[in-house]
Amino acid sequence: MKDSIIILSGGMDSTTLLYDYQERIALAISFDYGSNHNAKEIPFAKYHCEQLGIKHLVIPLKFMGEYFRSSLLSGDEAIPEGHYASENMKSTVVPFRNGIMLAVATGMAESNDLQYVMMANHGGDHTIYPDCRPEFVDAFDKTAQAGTFNGVRLLSPYCNMTKGQIAARGKELGIDYSKTWSCYRGGDKHCGKCGTCVERKEALADAGIDDPTEYED
Amino acid sequence: MKDSIIILSGGMDSTTLLYDYQERIALAISFDYGSNHNAKEIPFAKYHCEQLGIKHLVIPLKFMGEYFRSSLLSGDEAIPEGHYASENMKSTVVPFRNGIMLAVATGMAESNDLQYVMMANHGGDHTIYPDCRPEFVDAFDKTAQAGTFNGVRLLSPYCNMTKGQIAARGKELGIDYSKTWSCYRGGDKHCGKCGTCVERKEALADAGIDDPTEYED
Numbered sequence: 001m002k003d004s005i006i007i008l009s010g011g012m013d014s015t016t017l018l019y020d021y022q023e024r025i026a027l028a029i030s031f032d033y034g035s036n037h038n039a040k041e042i043p044f045a046k047y048h049c050e051q052l053g054i055k056h057l058v059i060p061l062k063f064m065g066e067y068f069r070s071s072l073l074s075g076d077e078a079i080p081e082g083h084y085a086s087e088n089m090k091s092t093v094v095p096f097r098n099g100i101m102l103a104v105a106t107g108m109a110e111s112n113d114l115q116y117v118m119m120a121n122h123g124g125d126h127t128i129y130p131d132c133r134p135e136f137v138d139a140f141d142k143t144a145q146a147g148t149f150n151g152v153r154l155l156s157p158y159c160n161m162t163k164g165q166i167a168a169r170g171k172e173l174g175i176d177y178s179k180t181w182s183c184y185r186g187g188d189k190h191c192g193k194c195g196t197c198v199e200r201k202e203a204l205a206d207a208g209i210d211d212p213t214e215y216e217d
Numbered sequence: 218m219k220d221s222i223i224i225l226s227g228g229m230d231s232t233t234l235l236y237d238y239q240e241r242i243a244l245a246i247s248f249d250y251g252s253n254h255n256a257k258e259i260p261f262a263k264y265h266c267e268q269l270g271i272k273h274l275v276i277p278l279k280f281m282g283e284y285f286r287s288s289l290l291s292g293d294e295a296i297p298e299g300h301y302a303s304e305n306m307k308s309t310v311v312p313f314r315n316g317i318m319l320a321v322a323t324g325m326a327e328s329n330d331l332q333y334v335m336m337a338n339h340g341g342d343h344t345i346y347p348d349c350r351p352e353f354v355d356a357f358d359k360t361a362q363a364g365t366f367n368g369v370r371l372l373s374p375y376c377n378m379t380k381g382q383i384a385a386r387g388k389e390l391g392i393d394y395s396k397t398w399s400c401y402r403g404g405d406k407h408c409g410k411c412g413t414c415v416e417r418k419e420a421l422a423d424a425g426i427d428d429p430t431e432y433e434d
Contacts, residue, residue, distance in 0.1 A: 059280050063321075067274065069328040090366075096324035099364045103320035104280075107313035111286040131364035139360040146356045147316045147348035149307075 002026035004116040004155065005109045007101050008049070008056070010041030012180045012200065013120035013158060015048055016170040021157070026114055028056045031101050033094065034065020035072050036186030044179050059104055070094040076185040081193040089195040090128050092184055098131035099140065102154065106144045109152045117144065122158045122166060124199065134159055163199060164206025171207050178212035189214045219243035221333040221372065222326045224318050225266070225273070227258030229397045229417065230337035230375060232265055233387040238374070243331055245273045248318050250311065251282020252289050253403030261396050276321055287311040293402035298410040306345050306412040309401055315348035316357065319371065323361045326369045334361065339375045339383055341416065351376055380416060381423025388424050395429035406431045 001024065008014045008028040018028060030045045032038045042058060049056035064073065071078035071091040080088045098119065105117045125132035141154040158166055170177065182200040183190040190197050192215035204211045218241065225231045225245040235245060247262045249255045259275060266273035281290065288295035288308040297305045315336065322334045342349035358371040375383055387394065399417040400407040407414050409432035421428045 057284065059284075063276050064324070067276075067328065068324055093366075094324070095327035096320060096361070096364050096369075099320040099360060100317070100324055103313060103316040107281070107285055107311070107317055110312035111284065130366055133363065136360065136363040139356060139363045143316060143353065143356040143360045144313070146350065146353040147313050149310075149347060152313075 003114055004118050005029065005105050005112070005114050006118040007031070007105055007120070008045045010043070010045035010048075010180060011182055012170065012177055012203065013122055013163065013166050015044070015177075015180050016166050016173065016175060017118060017120040017158065018048055018052065018054070019173045019175055020169060021118060022052050022054065024116070025054055025118070027108065027112060028054050029105060029108060030056070030058050031061050031104070032058055033061040033068075033073070033097070035094075035184075036076050037072075037181060037184050038186070040183070040186045041181035044181050047179060057108075061100065061104075064094065064097075064100075068095055072184055076187060076191075079184045079194050082195055083198055087128075092195065093129060096131055098129075098136070102140055102144070106148060106152050110148045110150055113150070114152075115150065116153050116155050118155045118157070120158050120166075121156055122161050122163055124163045162206070163203035167203045167207035167209060171209055176212070177204065177209065187216065189216045191216050220331055221335050222246065222322050222329070222331050223335040224248070224322055224337075225262045227260070227262035227265075227397060228399055229387065229394055229420065230339055230380065230383050232261070232394075232397050233383050233390065233392060234335060234337040234375065235265055235269065235271070236390045236392055237386060238335060239269050239271065241333070242271055242335070244325065244329060245271050246322060246325060247273070247275050248278050248321070249275055250278040250285075250290070250314070252311075252401075253293050254289075254398060254401050255403070257400070257403045258398035261398050264396060278317065278321075281311065281314075281317070285312055289401055293404060296401045296411050299412055300415055304345075309412070310346060313348055315346075315353070319357055319361070323365060323369050327365045327367055330367070331369075332367065333370050333372045335372045335374070337375050337383075338373055339378050339380055341380045379423070380420035384420045384424035384426060388426055393429070394421065394426065404433070406433050408433050
């Protein structure tokens with residue numbers, strides 16, 4: 001039964017969720033908030049939706065690039081190198097980004113008579129991203145229920161999985177991860193050095209997948 | 218101390234809140250989601266911010282006019298006449314509109330080191346608008362706290378007041394309500410017949426204010 005809308009970035013996690021729950025997904029939405037890597041990941045989001053015959057929409061949120069404070073919105077030079085979970089990655093947080101994307105998705109769900117919003121946040125996000133943590137997910141779920149006539153709910157099936165476990169699920173599903181984008185710098189190839197590239201490499205290795213990514217280094 | 222951001226439509230309630238809490242408000246934001254009445258109310262929002270020396274920004278959310286289901290986004294002919302609290306006004310609900318505006322305001326608050334988001338929802342909204350009710354306000358407050366580093370909070374000082382009580386507060390503050398907009402139809406003058414016009418007339422009468430509004434009828 002098609003009862004859900006998914007927030008789909010075109011990265012590894014949400015692409016895996018798309019394939020994993022394809023039977024329930026009526027609509028996928030990507031957000032363009034003006035980062036360098038949006039332009040690289042959204043075409044992959046579109047590609048996978050076409051493969052699965054799922055309707056895909058891109059929602060422009062360009063004002064975030066203009067008014068929000070984040071190194072992710074300040075060009076590739078501003079993206080720190082290092083490990084995803086380290087303190088210096090905090091600068092890449094876009095304030096309340098998931099709250100904004102979930103709120104739009106909730107209104108879209110109600111507008112389309114859909115009951116669930118799906119998001120692919122995971123355990124590895126919790127350290128630095130407050131709007132990926134279980135407390136946030138639970139609170140937003142209650143907010144969506146209270147704020148809609150049909151009581152929209154938030155589903156976050158990967159919330160307590162690692163990115164490596166998600167990649168292992170993608171391996172079972174036969175997903176081609178060369179057709180996903182992670183790098184926050186959003187250059188021609190993945191840089192291989194920023195936090196999201198380091199995390200991507202680790203997850204693929206953990207899942208025993210030969211890394212199909214072309215890196216700059 | 219300037220610690221707050223306000224969601225300011227340019228209607229009676231949020232304009233009153235702006236004057237009432239002007240000492241604490243560092244930034245006011247209005248949202249243009251593509252309704253007829255946005256174009257009428259936003260210039261009033263801007264006017265009052267100029268009067269008070271408060272910074273004002275307009276955030277475009279035009280995709281809501283394109284993808285969301287609501288008579289408010291379908292032109293003036295679609296707006297029903299009658300009482301604000303009646304069942305047929307349900308068609309004017311924009312799904313999860315307050316959730317979306319609050320989420321953007323929360324990210325803006327964190328980006329600007331502000332601790333509070335203010336919204337002027339009131340008791341008369343509760344009947345038909347789920348995203349104006351106390352349960353929604355409480356749940357969003359927890360969501361904003363959980364989803365931000367600085368624990369942004371939601372303030373909703375008029376949540377249990379009637380619109381008439383808000384107008385009475387505005388009378389004390391000396392607010393000129395001729396410089397506010399209510400009518401959902403967004404024509405040259407207030408139509409005087411839609412739910413928001415009926416509610417406006419009642420509130421001004423309840424507060425003992427000579428109605429300064431020019432109506433079509």
